[in-house]
Amino acid sequence: MKSETLILVQILLPLVGAVLFFIAKLMKNQNLRRIVEVAGGIVGLFLPLVILMLLYPMVNKSSIRFFVGNQNPLIGIALHFDGMSWLLSIMGFISASIAWLYSRTAGPKSQEFSALFLIQTFALTATASSADLFNLFVCFEILGIASYALTAFSGKGRAYMAAFSYMAVSSTAMAIFLLGVFGIYRITGSLSYDGIARYITEVYSEGQIVGIGLSLVCIVVATAVRVAILPVYGWLPEAHASAPHAISAVLSGVLIKVPLFALGRFLFLLMSNVSAIDIIFKEVLDVLKFSGTLTALVAVIFALSQKEAKRLLAYHSVSQIGYVVSAWAIASPVAIAAAWMHAFYHALFKGLLFLSIGCVTDAAGSKDVYTIRNAYKTGVVPTVSFFIGALSISAFPPFNGFASKAAISYLHKGSWEYVILSLASIGTVASMFKLSRIFWPIKSKEKIETFTDNPIRITGFWLKFSLLFFSIACLMTGLFAPQIGALAGSLVGSQQNPVSGKLYTFNSLQGTILLFVQGIALYLMVTSPLGKRITHSIEARRPSFAGLLFAFALGLGMLGGLVLLRH
Amino acid sequence: MITFLLMFVLIGSAYALFSRDLLYSTIALSMTSVVSALIFYILHAPDVAITEAAVGAGLSTVIFIWIIKHTRRSDP
Amino acid sequence: MIYVMGIVSILLLSLVLGPMIISDFVWPHIARDFLLHNGLTDTGASNLVSAIYLGYRAYDTVGETIVLLAAVTGAVHLIKGFPASVHGSEGLPQKPKRRTNIISMTTGKLAPVVMLFGWYVMFFGHLSPGGGFQGGVVLASGLLFIALGREHHQRESKLDRSGLHIIEVSSLFLILLLVSLPLVFGASILENPFSTTDETIPRVIYMIGFNMAIGLKVGSGLTLLGLLMMDMKHDD
Amino acid sequence: MMINRILLLGLFLLGFYGLMVQRNMVKKVFALSIQNSAVVLLFILEGGSIGSHAPIVTEGQTEYVDPIPQALMLTAIVVGICVTALALALVYRLYQKYETLDVEEIQRKANNEE
Numbered sequence: 001m002k003s004e005t006l007i008l009v010q011i012l013l014p015l016v017g018a019v020l021f022f023i024a025k026l027m028k029n030q031n032l033r034r035i036v037e038v039a040g041g042i043v044g045l046f047l048p049l050v051i052l053m054l055l056y057p058m059v060n061k062s063s064i065r066f067f068v069g070n071q072n073p074l075i076g077i078a079l080h081f082d083g084m085s086w087l088l089s090i091m092g093f094i095s096a097s098i099a100w101l102y103s104r105t106a107g108p109k110s111q112e113f114s115a116l117f118l119i120q121t122f123a124l125t126a127t128a129s130s131a132d133l134f135n136l137f138v139c140f141e142i143l144g145i146a147s148y149a150l151t152a153f154s155g156k157g158r159a160y161m162a163a164f165s166y167m168a169v170s171s172t173a174m175a176i177f178l179l180g181v182f183g184i185y186r187i188t189g190s191l192s193y194d195g196i197a198r199y200i201t202e203v204y205s206e207g208q209i210v211g212i213g214l215s216l217v218c219i220v221v222a223t224a225v226r227v228a229i230l231p232v233y234g235w236l237p238e239a240h241a242s243a244p245h246a247i248s249a250v251l252s253g254v255l256i257k258v259p260l261f262a263l264g265r266f267l268f269l270l271m272s273n274v275s276a277i278d279i280i281f282k283e284v285l286d287v288l289k290f291s292g293t294l295t296a297l298v299a300v301i302f303a304l305s306q307k308e309a310k311r312l313l314a315y316h317s318v319s320q321i322g323y324v325v326s327a328w329a330i331a332s333p334v335a336i337a338a339a340w341m342h343a344f345y346h347a348l349f350k351g352l353l354f355l356s357i358g359c360v361t362d363a364a365g366s367k368d369v370y371t372i373r374n375a376y377k378t379g380v381v382p383t384v385s386f387f388i389g390a391l392s393i394s395a396f397p398p399f400n401g402f403a404s405k406a407a408i409s410y411l412h413k414g415s416w417e418y419v420i421l422s423l424a425s426i427g428t429v430a431s432m433f434k435l436s437r438i439f440w441p442i443k444s445k446e447k448i449e450t451f452t453d454n455p456i457r458i459t460g461f462w463l464k465f466s467l468l469f470f471s472i473a474c475l476m477t478g479l480f481a482p483q484i485g486a487l488a489g490s491l492v493g494s495q496q497n498p499v500s501g502k503l504y505t506f507n508s509l510q511g512t513i514l515l516f517v518q519g520i521a522l523y524l525m526v527t528s529p530l531g532k533r534i535t536h537s538i539e540a541r542r543p544s545f546a547g548l549l550f551a552f553a554l555g556l557g558m559l560g561g562l563v564l565l566r567h
Numbered sequence: 568m569i570t571f572l573l574m575f576v577l578i579g580s581a582y583a584l585f586s587r588d589l590l591y592s593t594i595a596l597s598m599t600s601v602v603s604a605l606i607f608y609i610l611h612a613p614d615v616a617i618t619e620a621a622v623g624a625g626l627s628t629v630i631f632i633w634i635i636k637h638t639r640r641s642d643p
Numbered sequence: 644m645i646y647v648m649g650i651v652s653i654l655l656l657s658l659v660l661g662p663m664i665i666s667d668f669v670w671p672h673i674a675r676d677f678l679l680h681n682g683l684t685d686t687g688a689s690n691l692v693s694a695i696y697l698g699y700r701a702y703d704t705v706g707e708t709i710v711l712l713a714a715v716t717g718a719v720h721l722i723k724g725f726p727a728s729v730h731g732s733e734g735l736p737q738k739p740k741r742r743t744n745i746i747s748m749t750t751g752k753l754a755p756v757v758m759l760f761g762w763y764v765m766f767f768g769h770l771s772p773g774g775g776f777q778g779g780v781v782l783a784s785g786l787l788f789i790a791l792g793r794e795h796h797q798r799e800s801k802l803d804r805s806g807l808h809i810i811e812v813s814s815l816f817l818i819l820l821l822v823s824l825p826l827v828f829g830a831s832i833l834e835n836p837f838s839t840t841d842e843t844i845p846r847v848i849y850m851i852g853f854n855m856a857i858g859l860k861v862g863s864g865l866t867l868l869g870l871l872m873m874d875m876k877h878d879d
Numbered sequence: 880m881m882i883n884r885i886l887l888l889g890l891f892l893l894g895f896y897g898l899m900v901q902r903n904m905v906k907k908v909f910a911l912s913i914q915n916s917a918v919v920l921l922f923i924l925e926g927g928s929i930g931s932h933a934p935i936v937t938e939g940q941t942e943y944v945d946p947i948p949q950a951l952m953l954t955a956i957v958v959g960i961c962v963t964a965l966a967l968a969l970v971y972r973l974y975q976k977y978e979t980l981d982v983e984e985i986q987r988k989a990n991n992e993e
Contacts, residue, residue, distance in 0.1 A: 077703065112719075119713050149713060149721075164969045179663065187668055218659070553652030559659075560659030580890060592906070613772035614777070623912075627960055639974075639980055667881075670926065675946065679936075691943065692949045
């Protein structure tokens with residue numbers, strides 16, 4: 001089997017799974033339908049993981065570059081399947097298959113849901129390995145349409161509004177992405193990354209440099225909408241809070257990261273062989289690094305002030321993606337490996353948090369962090385898995401958040417980003433402490449509405465299986481972080497292992513304890529009467545529809561102005 | 568010639584956005600689709616002309632009329 | 644307040660998009676010259692747009708069919724999941740119940756012509772302008788024409804939904820089959836299978852097959868959406 | 880040639896302004912499809928500047944228009960109509976639930992609902 005065919009089979013298998021689900025929808029008798037559904041799930045989600053294992057030796061040696069259906073390089077669609085796309089596909093398939101298993105008991109069980117879910121997974125892997133601008137546009141559109149429809153599956157009024165505003169902002173962004181593709185094709189005459197890089201070297205005139213710079217700004221800002229960085233993250237909290245739990249786990253875990261690394265493949269390829277455009281890239285990436293770091297802090301402040309559990313977690317996703325962007329924007333191979341590691345670990349512990357909090361709030365019947373108590377009665381598995389997720393996200397040593405956050409803060413050693421990122425992690429500890437209140441036993445004098453009298457024990461095999469899998473994965477990846485760091489480094493082509501060897505030194509443990517003390521102190525401040533007033537005022541301020549578009553125009557204007565001022 | 572038709576598209580879209588009655592704005596929108604299909608034909612792009620005519624004028628008008636039938640016809 | 648934000652964002656956008664759109668560049672003709680010479684020989688289609696659309700960049704077309712599939716599935720699920728009878732639709736005044744037979748007579752005559760045109764556009768997509776999508780959309784409007792003309796109760800008998808569902812799923816399966824067909828001939832995925840064998844079988848058959856599969860898929864998907872929108876009854 | 884580009888830039892900005900300012904949800908979907916058609920018109924208008932004949936291969940003819948933007952715009956038009964169809968299905972469900980098409984009212988009702 002040639003490696004090209006294996007790669008395309010691995011990309012197209014989720015589609016076969018989706019077709020199986022459509023066939024299952026047509027079937028009349030029950031058990032035949034269930035068999036076809038199980039077959040669809042296995043073919044669509046688990047078989048590609050096996051193929052990825054087969055592909056590892058080939059990818060480890062060198063990246064596989066080919067044109068789909070070996071068409072002519074000038075017109076055909078290029079695909080680069082290198083270490084990065086292997087890593088992204090692994091991240092995508094693991095969190096998608098576990099979230100799908102979770103939805104077998106708790107989530108929507110209709111065949112259309114699973115078919116759209118598999119189409120979304122197809123779009124993830126296709127985006128991860130595409131090396132053609134217009135093909136990237138089509139993959140972003142499939143990703144978008146599948147996630148709008150899946151967000152609306154939860155049936156709540158809020159979900160429709162969230163899906164609508166997400167759709168409006170990203171289809172405007174995609175129209176501007178098309179303008180970027182137009183600008184680049186008009187100057188270089190080619191759509192594939194290699195073709196663009198080759199023709200760009202002949203760019204001399206001032207006008208062409210400005211033209212290319214502006215189209216790159218359009219493409220970067222359009223992708224920034226899907227990655228939810230500072231100015232344009234407004235759509236994410238509402239969409240992730242109102243989507244079904246399995247979908248918010250995949251949305252936060254994978255869907256906001258793959259576009260970032262796909263954009264990285266395009267930018268870093270161009271930066272490596274073109275000097276004239278290099279100045280523009282440096283500035284664009286600096287701005288992205290700045291806004292990524294700022295996102296980490298601003299989103300944690302918003303997260304601290306939320307009273308709804310899932311919205312608190314959604315703001316955390318925005319802050320964690322801020323971490324990933326601040327590492328990714330350094331653009332050195334070791335930085336990209338560290339960014340991927342944090343993205344993968346975030347997919348694991350954020351998926352765990354969304355799934356556990358989701359089923360606990362469903363069992364409690366209310367979403368408000370201030371009113372739920374005694375959630376530990378819902379069962380051992382949700383409680384333990386929540387605490388593992390909370391400790392991972394707040395970088396507690398044995399769990400995986402500790403290793404990846406150490407890797408990122410090691411990158412930023414000594415610069416102001418280091419200070420802001422550590423402030424953000426203190427905020428993370430405080431908000432996780434606040435979220436864990438729902439598990440505390442009720443004290444007699446508190447008159448908060450609780451569900452002590454009829455604690456609904458959470459049952460369902462697949463639900464528990466997915467929670468346990470994520471918890472064990474968080475623990476294992478935390479313990480074996482240096483090995484995973486080496487794997488990521490070798491695949492991305494960086495000699496240095498992003499995870500520094502001596503992880504559990506004395507001062508790092510001391511730093512963690514200091515972090516936790518500051519976190520608890522911040523938590524006490526937030527729940528003080530003065531703190532409550534501030535948080536209520538922050539929480540009441542919701543991003544309005546026009547505000548989303550205004551932020552988008554602001555971001556585009558800022559970056560475009562930067563390029564125009566330079567020339 | 569094309570400039571004139573483009574002005575027509577611009578005016579039609581402006582009317583579609585700012586008119587009080589949604590039914591008239593749907594008609595204005597499908598008219599702009601037909602005119603842009605004509606522009607594509609003039610620009611030697613017959614494939615895109617057929618697609619724009621069939622999808623833009625045909626399908627999106629049907630969907631917009633359906634949504635108006637099931638919601639409200641007049642703007643606030 | 645919103646108007647101020649609107650004006651400011653328009654100015655910002657024109658600041659960035661203006662110089663990009665308005666600046667004058669010579670349009671590259673490398674691709675056009677290449678296609679001019681070996682577009683016909685490579686894919687066998689004289690319509691160069693179809694040559695790109697189904698030959699060189701067929702992977703985009705597969706992605707696009709999936710976009711349409713996801714949109715139609717999502718829209719059908721959203722519309723069907725909610726019984727419309729709860730809210731009287733005061734959008735348009737209700738049409739008088741007595742239906743004149745003018746409508747059914749004209750649609751009866753007109754529908755076959757539209758359907759024929761749809762099939763023609765689909766089958767001759769590689770020679771004359773047209774192709775899978777355009778043919779599918781015209782076919783769907785032809786089918787909806789027939790449904791419009793019918794009386795309410797007659798509509799269910801002729802155009803029952805399960806028939807269309809089966810067409811949609813089988814055409815989707817046909818597309819996946821066509822995508823992997825070249826493997827049988829030893830070529831890679833999405834490569835024209837008849838390019839490796841000797842010239843007896845013209846290459847254009849692969850493209851006609853693709854056109855037909857996409858046309859059927861688009862046609863049945865959009866007809867389902869149209870039927871659902873028209874009479875809001877959910878039977879299956 | 881320049882005037883056409885300015886008109887198309889105006890059409891795109893009109894779509895963006897309409898999407899932002901119009902409170903009626905159906906009008907926002909209008910604005911989305913206007914934006915999409917503005918981009919499609921720009922591609923085909925610019926692509927057609929290098930030739931004078933439709934890209935159907937006929938003997939002795941070399942002055943064809945660039946077929947690549949046309950093939951790309953077929954995809955963009957279909958994607959635009961898919962986004963419109965899904966958006967209107969969402970507007971339909973929102974209307975069934977909140978009895979209004981006004982974005983601010985819906986957001987107000989959604990906020991104080993939870």
